[in-house]
Amino acid sequence: MKxxxxxxxxxxxxxxxxxxxxxxxxxxxxxxxxASSKKEGMSLGIADNILLEEEFLDKDIWxxxxxxxxxxxxxxxxxxxxxxxxxxxxxLTDMGSTKMEIIKTVEEKYPSTHHYYSSHPMAGSEHSxxxxxxxxxxxxxxxxxxxxxxxxxxxTEYITKxxxxxNMHTIVIDAxxxxxxxxxxxxxxxxxxxxxxxxxxENSVIQKHTEASSVPLTGGGFRDMSRIAGSNPDMWDxxxxxxxxxxxxxxxxxxxxLDQLVTKLQENSDPSFWKDYFIYSKKSRDYILKVDN
Amino acid sequence: MKxxxxxxxxxxxxxxxxxxxxxxxxxxxxxxxxASSKKEGMSLGIADNILLEEEFLDKDIWxxxxxxxxxxxxxxxxxxxxxxxxxxxxxLTDMGSTKMEIIKTVEEKYPSTHHYYSSHPMAGSEHSxxxxxxxxxxxxxxxxxxxxxxxxxxxTEYITKxxxxxNMHTIVIDAxxxxxxxxxxxxxxxxxxxxxxxxxxENSVIQKHTEASSVPLTGGGFRDMSRIAGSNPDMWDxxxxxxxxxxxxxxxxxxxxLDQLVTKLQENSDPSFWKDYFIYSKKSRDYILKVDN
Numbered sequence: 001m002k003x004x005x006x007x008x009x010x011x012x013x014x015x016x017x018x019x020x021x022x023x024x025x026x027x028x029x030x031x032x033x034x035a036s037s038k039k040e041g042m043s044l045g046i047a048d049n050i051l052l053e054e055e056f057l058d059k060d061i062w063x064x065x066x067x068x069x070x071x072x073x074x075x076x077x078x079x080x081x082x083x084x085x086x087x088x089x090x091x092l093t094d095m096g097s098t099k100m101e102i103i104k105t106v107e108e109k110y111p112s113t114h115h116y117y118s119s120h121p122m123a124g125s126e127h128s129x130x131x132x133x134x135x136x137x138x139x140x141x142x143x144x145x146x147x148x149x150x151x152x153x154x155x156t157e158y159i160t161k162x163x164x165x166x167n168m169h170t171i172v173i174d175a176x177x178x179x180x181x182x183x184x185x186x187x188x189x190x191x192x193x194x195x196x197x198x199x200x201x202e203n204s205v206i207q208k209h210t211e212a213s214s215v216p217l218t219g220g221g222f223r224d225m226s227r228i229a230g231s232n233p234d235m236w237d238x239x240x241x242x243x244x245x246x247x248x249x250x251x252x253x254x255x256x257x258l259d260q261l262v263t264k265l266q267e268n269s270d271p272s273f274w275k276d277y278f279i280y281s282k283k284s285r286d287y288i289l290k291v292d293n
Numbered sequence: 294m295k296x297x298x299x300x301x302x303x304x305x306x307x308x309x310x311x312x313x314x315x316x317x318x319x320x321x322x323x324x325x326x327x328a329s330s331k332k333e334g335m336s337l338g339i340a341d342n343i344l345l346e347e348e349f350l351d352k353d354i355w356x357x358x359x360x361x362x363x364x365x366x367x368x369x370x371x372x373x374x375x376x377x378x379x380x381x382x383x384x385l386t387d388m389g390s391t392k393m394e395i396i397k398t399v400e401e402k403y404p405s406t407h408h409y410y411s412s413h414p415m416a417g418s419e420h421s422x423x424x425x426x427x428x429x430x431x432x433x434x435x436x437x438x439x440x441x442x443x444x445x446x447x448x449t450e451y452i453t454k455x456x457x458x459x460n461m462h463t464i465v466i467d468a469x470x471x472x473x474x475x476x477x478x479x480x481x482x483x484x485x486x487x488x489x490x491x492x493x494x495e496n497s498v499i500q501k502h503t504e505a506s507s508v509p510l511t512g513g514g515f516r517d518m519s520r521i522a523g524s525n526p527d528m529w530d531x532x533x534x535x536x537x538x539x540x541x542x543x544x545x546x547x548x549x550x551l552d553q554l555v556t557k558l559q560e561n562s563d564p565s566f567w568k569d570y571f572i573y574s575k576k577s578r579d580y581i582l583k584v585d586n
Contacts, residue, residue, distance in 0.1 A: 122512045142508050169508045181502055184493045185515050192485065193518055194574035195554060199547050200477045201577035209474055215435050215462045216583045218478050219415045221521040223582065225482050228514040230575025237568035240558075248558045254492050255551055261488060262548060265533075265541045275530035281487035282523025284494035289516065290509045 004065040006031045006080060008041050008050070009232075010125055011095050012071030013133035016047045018166040021135040029065065031056050041130055062088045067162070069119075070094035073238035078105040081116070092116040093159050097182065097235070099146045099175035101242040106148040115155035118146040120178065121168060128232040143168040146175050183246035185288075187239055188254060191247070193229045196222075297358040299324045299373060301334050301343070302525075303418055304388050305364030306426030309340045311459040314428040322358065324349045334423050355381045360455070362412075363387035366531035371398040374409070384448050385409040386455075390475065390528070392439045392468035394535040399441040408448035413437040413471065414461060421525035436461040439468050476539035478581075480532055481547060484540070486522045489515075 003019070005012040008030040016028045030047035032038050041050045062068065062085055070077045074096045082105065084092065092115055096102050099118060106116045121143040125132060143163040147156060163170050173181065200206055200222070210217055240247060264273055285291070296312070298305040301323040309321045323340035325331050334343045355361065360383055363370045367389045375398065377385065385408060389395050392411060399409045414436040418425060436456040440449060456463050466474065493499055493515070503510055533540060557566055578584070 122510070124512055124514070140508075141512075142506065142510065144510075169506075171502070171506050171510075173502060177498055177502065180498050181510060184496055184499055185511050189489060189515050189518050191554060192489065192551075193514070194571060195547070195550055196482060196485065197574050197577040197581060198570075199543075199550050201580050203477055203543075203546075205470055205473050206477055206581070209464070209466060209470065210581060210583070213435065213462075213464050215433075216581065217415070217435065217437075217464075217474060218581060219417055219434075221417070221486070222478050222482050224517040224520050225486055226578050226581070227517050229578045230571055233568045233571035233575070236571050240567045244558060244561065248555070250492075250496075251551075251555055251558065253496075254488070255548070255555060257488055257492050258485075258544075258548055258551070261484060262541070262544055265537060265544065268537065274533045275526045277491075278487060278523055278526035278529050280523075281490050282526070284490040285519050285522045287494050288490060288499070288503060288509065288511060288519070290503070 001025065001066045002027050002029070002064060004029045004031055004056075004068045005047065005071055006053075006068060007071035007076075008032050008037060008046060008130045009071065009235075010128050010130065010132050010137075011121070011123075012069070013041065013046045013130035014123075014135065014137035015069065015071065015095070015121075015166070017133055017135035018138050022166050024165045037130065044130065044133075046130055046133060057083075060085070063090065065090055067091045067093070067158070070096070072096075073235045074098050074101055074242045075238045077102055081105045081109060084109070090115065091155050091158050093119045093162075095119060095121055097186070097239045098242040099178040103146060103148045103175040107150075110148070110150055113150050113152050114148075115152050115158075116148060117151050117155045117159040118148065118175075119159060119163065120144040120146070120182075121163065124228075124231075126227050126231045128235070138163075138166050138168050141168055143170050144178055145170055145172045146178055147172065179243050180246050180250075183243055183250040187243055187247050188250045190228055190236060191240075191251065192254070193226055197226045197229045294318065294359045295320050295322070295357060297322045297324055297349075297361045298340065298364055299346075299361060300364035300369075301325050301330060301339060301423045302364065302528075303421050303423065303425050303430075304414070304416075305362070306334065306339045306423035307416075307428065307430035308362065308364065308388070308414075308459070310426055310428035311431050315459050317458045330423065337423065337426075339423055339426060350376075353378070356383065358383055360384045360386070360451070363389070365389075366528045367391050367394055367535045368531045370395055374398045374402060377402070383408065384451050386412045386452050388412055388414055390479070390532045391535040392471040396439060396441045396468040400443075403441070403443055406443050406445050407441075408445050408451075409441060410444050410448045410452040411439040411441065411468075412452060412456065413439070413475075414456065417521075417524075419520050419524040421528070431456075432460050434461055436463050437471055438463055438465045439471055440465065472536050473539045473543075476536055476543040480536055480540050481543045483521055483529060484533075484544065485547070486519055490519045490522045 028047045029049040038050045077094045123141045321340045322342040331343045370387045416434045
């Protein structure tokens with residue numbers, strides 16, 4: 001099958017590598033914005049062919065592909081959805097991190113049966129760019145699938161099989177629940193991680209001793225908690241812009257619970273509070289991460 | 294040299310293994326509280342000898358050891374410091390995560406020259422217990438050294454060499470600065486990580502879909518940010534109890550900066566704010582972690 005991956009950043013390029021690695025019979029064409037990405041992608045053997053976006057659009061060759069996958073920040077994904085010609089016959093999906101804007105755009109475009117089934121493969125890295133692509137990025141991870149109105153059964157089946165073919169698990173979640181869940185499990189944690197490094201870096205005592213030390217002052221906990229801070233600012237900006245309400249809601253919820261902890265520290269009246277809180281946290285983590293003990 | 298490691302949890306047991314791995318000529322005795330730890334430690338070959346605490350104390354054999362290292366939660370470390378007989382001639386240190394209480398206890402005990410030099414090897418794990426001990430836990434990490442009043446030159450030199458012998462970097466930081474720095478780089482992040490998992494696990498939409506999914510709904514970012522949540526509740530309880538003021542101070546600072554982000558989301562008036570914020574976060578992380586780009 002002939003597949004176009006529109007955007008060859010970390011996510012798109014890793015998908016191209018995963019299709020090959022898993023022996024999925026496919027001819028993959030990457031579509032990129034810059035000549036340097038084209039050159040780099042070809043020299044790394046990321047895809048069978050790589051086209052500049054202008055080549056692809058000028059030649060109007062959408063129907064050369066049985067499947068087109070948008071692997072772009074959410075705002076750009078919406079722009080490309082609007083560009084799809086009405087004559088296009090193939091399947092469409094995306095890898096967007098928020099869903100309400102994408103589903104709204106798809107539903108505005110297609111008032112009757114169509115072949116666009118939205119996807120969110122839940123994997124990533126603190127690195128961005130095709131140079132960091134990994135064939136096993138998606139291995140055994142979860143792909144959330146979100147149906148727009150009027151999506152065809154044949155496309156839901158086709159796109160679901162695509163993710164299974166690279167060894168992903170799938171689950172169907174509507175756009176609003178997706179964006180709500182992701183605000184808790186990804187988007188707001190990303191903001192909190194970014195805040196963490198800024199808060200620490202702005203402290204003058206930390207600055208003084210960081211500069212005096214030949215190695216970082218941090219242990220592994222801080223390193224882990226800050227790993228995602230600052231990764232791909234364009235992608236994350238688009239995520240915030242397209243999920244502001246749920247992010248604000250979850251951030252206010254976090255702040256409310258933080259205030260309760262501040263009060264507990266200030267009151268200092270319950271000697272067993274913190275030990276119990278950490279025991280409870282372990283249970284919460286095991287629950288969320290489905291760890292059996 | 295004959296060394297006693299008082300407490301064979303993850304930290305103490307890893308130190309015992311690191312001394313062997315690095316060929317430091319030493320005979321290491323572990324001191325443990327329970328018969329089951331003694332049995333487990335012996336069968337895993339953690340130390341040359343393992344004594345029950347009661348055996349060690351009943352026989353009053355402190356002077357059998359050239360060096361005694363307390364590897365216990367901070368509150369218990371302070372208890373043991375008070376127990377050291379005045380006849381003990383050897384060197385003393387600890388591996389405590391907060392310093393003001395320990396230094397205060399040492400300074401109350403010793404009104405003149407003594408051989409207690411406090412240490413904080415900055416390494417750890419989400420696991421606890423000697424079964425998770427690793428010989429390379431401390432490899433190339435930082436050990437913060439904190440001098441009490443009246444500490445002898447010979448002991449500062451001896452203890453510093455000890456950490457160098459297992460390939461650690463060292464830096465000297467006074468107790469108050471240590472506890473301030475660690476509140477930012479370890480203690481408060483630990484609370485924030487614990488809060489993160491509880492906040493997510495208490496959300497009913499997350500609960501519904503977590504229960505419906507065969508695999509976790511989280512990506513790698515959440516997993517990393519929550520890794521330390523719930524690790525060793527006793528150790529972390531003792532850390533909070535002995536560093537409440539700096540932790541409260543840093544938590545209030547974090548909350549203040551969080552409030553600014555909430556306001557930015559609510560106002561929604563600066564379209565470039567988030568992209569700039571994420572770019573800034575990357576710089577902050579690189580600064581704290583001493584990453585060259």
